[in-house]
Amino acid sequence: MNKRKPLDERRAEIVEAGLSVAMREGVESVTVRRVAQAAGISLGTVHYCFDDKDAMLRAMGRAIAMRASEPVLAALDVGPDRTALAEGTVEALLVGLKQNQHMRLLTFEFAVSGARTPVLREVAQAHLKQSIAMTREYLQRLADVAGVRYRTEVGTLARMTALRIDGIELAWMVDQDDEAAREGFAVLARDVFDEMEPV
Structure with a gap:
């Protein structure tokens, strides 16, 4: 049975x-x-x-976001040293991108389809919110580990960071240039760490 x-x-x-x-x-x-x-x-x-197709698509988006975030969240295990945190995050972003490139490509497809098709716009917006929320969670955990706070409001910083990550990843999908992506992530990490100040 x-x-x-x-x-x-x-x-x-x-x-x-x-x-x-x-x-x-x-x-x-x-x-x-x-x-x-x-x-x-x-x-x-x-x-x-x-409940419907949209609910299923939103769940798919959450699954993609969770997989992409796992290596980056694991990079926080190095402890409070800012240099180690920055280097670990950069490598984790690149590793996560390469391991999940087909999934990440789907998130861009969702975004384009949502921009083009009103029926999928709500799903695309939900995926964007999920990406920003995951980035915010990472930034909050990073601040806790490093013992700092950010000069910029964390929600604003999360949105700008998530959008820059998307741009770097999209460029990598086109040119497959690991070093250019690594450098892009390193510049982004430097900018985020420049936002830090002691608690």
Whole structure:
């Protein structure tokens, strides 16, 4: 007798299937029917797990953001030394980008599709908010580890930092130049660390 999978586990499987469809066929090919087929489950199961397609797409965006942030959050484990923190963050950003390049490309697809298609705009806006929120979380943890605060309001700093990361990553996807990306991340890290002051 088959046991019913827990809801969180089933949702994770659906998200993975959705990401797989999006990477193969593009964001605009992601439909509830297509994802159900890819996951080998019924339409009803997808609808049970997600209220609608937009909810599923937002969950996909969260999954992408979480994967991209894991190496960067792990870089905080080096301790309070600012030089080590800056160097670790730069390398983690590059490693995370290279490990998750197909996922990151999907976030740019979401953004372009959302700008072009009113139906996807809400999803694209949700992804942008998630990216900024993850960056803010990192900046707050960084300040705690380094024992500092920022001169600029952290929400503003998070938005500007997230947008600069996107630009560096997009350029890397075009030119695949690791050194240029590393230098871009290093300049960004320097600018963020210049915002720090003792608590």
